[in-house]
Each structure stands twice: as C-alpha cells, then as structure tokens.
Amino acid sequence: HxxxxxxxxxxxxxxxxxxxxxxxxxxxxxxxxxxxxxxxxxxxxxxxxxxxxxxxxxxxxxxxxxxxxxxxxxxxxxxxxIAYKPNVSSGATERVAAAGSTLAPSAEPSRPLVSAPPEQPKEPTPAPAGGGESEKPSGGGDTGAPPPDTSGSSGGSGSSGTSGGSGGGGGSPAKPKPKPAEAAGQLIIGQGSNRCVDVTGGEDGVGRDGTRLQIRDCKRTPNQKWQFLGDGTVRSLGMCMDVAWGSKDDGAAIQLARCSGNPAQTFVLSTQGDLVNPQANKCVDAVDNGTGNGTKLQLWTCAGTPNQKWRVQD
Structure with a gap:
C-alpha cells in the first residue's frame, strides 16, 4: 500500500x-x-x-x-x-431452666410414711391327748407315791381320761390367716371432691403404662397410695405420675407411666395445695370441675379452683 x-x-x-x-x-x-x-x-x-x-x-x-x-x-x-481447618470451640454452658413459679413451694415434699406390718398372732399350743391321766396333783412330786386307791377310781379315771383326751383334741383353735401388709404411700385427696387420686383399673395392684388417672372414693387400695420421692417423682404401683407425651398444653392427660426421668414426671405439692408440674408450670386438674367417681385428671393453667387443690393423708 x-x-x-x-x-x-x-x-x-x-x-x-x-x-x-x-x-x-x-x-x-x-x-x-x-x-x-x-x-x-x-x-x-x-x-x-x-x-x-x-x-x-x-x-x-x-x-x-x-x-x-x-x-x-x-x-x-x-x-x-482449602487446607486450613479452623479450630472451632463453643464457650456456651448448659443453662438450667428455672421453674419460676410462685405456686411451686421452696420446701421439699414430705417423705412417705411406711406403715409397719401387723404383728403375727402366736399359734396356741394344743393340749396333749389323754391329758386327764398325765396331770399330777399339786404336791404329789414331793412323795413320789401313787394316789390312794378309792372305789370306782379306775373306772372314773378311765372315763375322765377319755373325755379329757377327746376334749383336748377337738378344742385346738384354727390358725388365722395373716392380713396382707398395707401398701406404702399416702392418699392424695381432692379438696373439691373429697375423693382420692386413683389409677384406673389398678385394683389388682398391677401398674400398666399409659393408664389414665381419675378421682374415686377413697378405699386405701394400692392404686390409691402415692409416694413423693426426693427426685420429684410421685409414684404408685412401681410407676410414675406423668403428663402424656411430655405436653405443656392445657388438657394434656395425667397418666401412669414407666419412670424415665423425664421432666414431665416431676410434680411438686405446694403449701397452697397445688400439684404443679414445673416443666409446664401448670396444675393437676379434675376435668370440667368434676367431683364424681371416674372424673379424669388433666394438666391445666393454675387458677386456684377447688378442683385443682389437693392434700395428702396417711
């Protein structure tokens, strides 16, 4: 170009x-x-x-x-x-949730009283057969001589020995059956109903997991005896009072369940008579303010009503 x-x-x-x-x-x-x-x-x-x-x-x-x-x-x-691996550590510490309720008492729950077993009656010693002949008159041991022979003494002695023997054999009392020891624990009685907290269908003394609790006439049966233990659990029939499914909602069923250490199995009886679950900060309550036999128990917001007031009795 x-x-x-x-x-x-x-x-x-x-x-x-x-x-x-x-x-x-x-x-x-x-x-x-x-x-x-x-x-x-x-x-x-x-x-x-x-x-x-x-x-x-x-x-x-x-x-x-x-x-x-x-x-x-x-x-x-x-x-x-890519190659750097930072060392991550947490300085957080476990925080114990406080119950924070004015209804929960500061005093520890009373320890259950264990009743002593009844004293067994002594079995009476039966009289030996033919006791009429074996008895010696008082003072006879000093001389060692047989008693003087009187007319008709042999016949009288024989008849009396026979009657004495028959009387001794038939007069021994029958051995009484010992009464079973009363179950340990205390009755939990409702103020509004004057009836006891009862494990439904537990009259046979066998606890069943998931059985609903109710109020019923106090009969001092094993399913109405409760023990307040130092770990906060309330036990009967070898199981624990429990809030079903660990719920914190109003209307949750109060039942008997296997003891697991869950906070839903912790209850405190306050000095005002409220039976409180600290986890939910709510009270054990008779459903619909009921007072009749068979009224079920539930968890409900503490309101101070008679169907939420309880007392213990030995």
Whole structure:
C-alpha cells in the first residue's frame, strides 16, 4: 500500500508501505521477520525488493508478568483456604431452666410414711391327748407315791381320761390367716371432691403404662397410695405420675407411666395445695370441675379452683 506509484523518469521516490503480519505475538519479546516487496515498472518484469521488519508483542511484557504473579497468588490462596481447618470451640454452658413459679413451694415434699406390718398372732399350743391321766396333783412330786386307791377310781379315771383326751383334741383353735401388709404411700385427696387420686383399673395392684388417672372414693387400695420421692417423682404401683407425651398444653392427660426421668414426671405439692408440674408450670386438674367417681385428671393453667387443690393423708 499504495499499490501504484507514478515516478518521473530519472527521479527517485520513497514509498511508505504498511505490512500486515500473518501471526500476532500476544506476549513476548520483539521479533524480526523477513518480507519481500515486488516492484514492477509498466511494461517490465517485477523487481523483488527484500527486507526485514520488527514485530512487537500485542500486550506489554510487564502486563504479562503482572497476570502471571496474580494467577500464582490466586492459586496459592485457594490451596491454603482449602487446607486450613479452623479450630472451632463453643464457650456456651448448659443453662438450667428455672421453674419460676410462685405456686411451686421452696420446701421439699414430705417423705412417705411406711406403715409397719401387723404383728403375727402366736399359734396356741394344743393340749396333749389323754391329758386327764398325765396331770399330777399339786404336791404329789414331793412323795413320789401313787394316789390312794378309792372305789370306782379306775373306772372314773378311765372315763375322765377319755373325755379329757377327746376334749383336748377337738378344742385346738384354727390358725388365722395373716392380713396382707398395707401398701406404702399416702392418699392424695381432692379438696373439691373429697375423693382420692386413683389409677384406673389398678385394683389388682398391677401398674400398666399409659393408664389414665381419675378421682374415686377413697378405699386405701394400692392404686390409691402415692409416694413423693426426693427426685420429684410421685409414684404408685412401681410407676410414675406423668403428663402424656411430655405436653405443656392445657388438657394434656395425667397418666401412669414407666419412670424415665423425664421432666414431665416431676410434680411438686405446694403449701397452697397445688400439684404443679414445673416443666409446664401448670396444675393437676379434675376435668370440667368434676367431683364424681371416674372424673379424669388433666394438666391445666393454675387458677386456684377447688378442683385443682389437693392434700395428702396417711
């Protein structure tokens, strides 16, 4: 470029040409490349003119160095980030939830009183058969002599011995059956109903997991005897008073369940007569203010009503 140049005869001219390299050098040092320029006069053969040109890189060398260093730093940072394992530790401590209720008493629940077993009656000693003949008159041991013979004494002695023997054999009293020991524990009596907390269907003395509690006429049966233990549980028939499913909602059933240490099995009898579950901060309640036999027990917000008041009795 330009492709055509007009030069007068006998004259010389300089032509500025632009060369386009076939390959671009993006990075790197300068390079010298050869080129050939064909000059042709009108009506004459082309005249090749050879030369070299200097080709520089498209981007400066310092930029390539910068990109290389930046890439190396990025790779190093990524590897360190992946390999680094921070030591994570928690300074949190367990916080014991306070019951925080004015209804719960500060005093410990009273310990259950265990009644002593009744004294077994002594078995009477039966009289030996023929006791009439074996008895000796008082004072007879001093002489050792037999009693004086009187008329009819042999007949009288024989008859009296027979009657004495028969009387001794038939007069021995039958052995009385010992009364079973009364179950340990106390009665929990409702103020509004004057009836006892009772395990439904537990008259046979066998506790069944999930049995609903109710109020019933006090009969001092094992399923009406309760023990307030130091761990906060209230037990009967070898099981614990329990809020069904550990619920904190009003209307949750009060039942008998296997002792597990769950907070739903902790109850405190306050000095005001409220039987409180500290986890829910609610009271044991007779359903619908009921006072009749068979009224079930539930968990309910403490309101101070008679169906939520209880007392213990030995």
């Amino acid at each position: 330009p492709s055509n140049v007009q030069i007068e005869p006998g004259r010389a001219a300089f032509v500025k040409a632009t060369l386009k390299p076939r390959k671009i050098i993006w990075f790197g040092a300068k390079e010298q490349r050869p080129y050939t320029l064909s000059v042709q006069r009108s009506g004459a053969n082309p005249l090749p003119v050879e030369g070299t040109y200097l080709q520089r890189g498209f981007l400066p060398r310092w930029l390539a160095t910068f990109f290389g260093v930046f890439l190396a730093l990025g790779i190093t940072f990524t590897m360190l980030w």
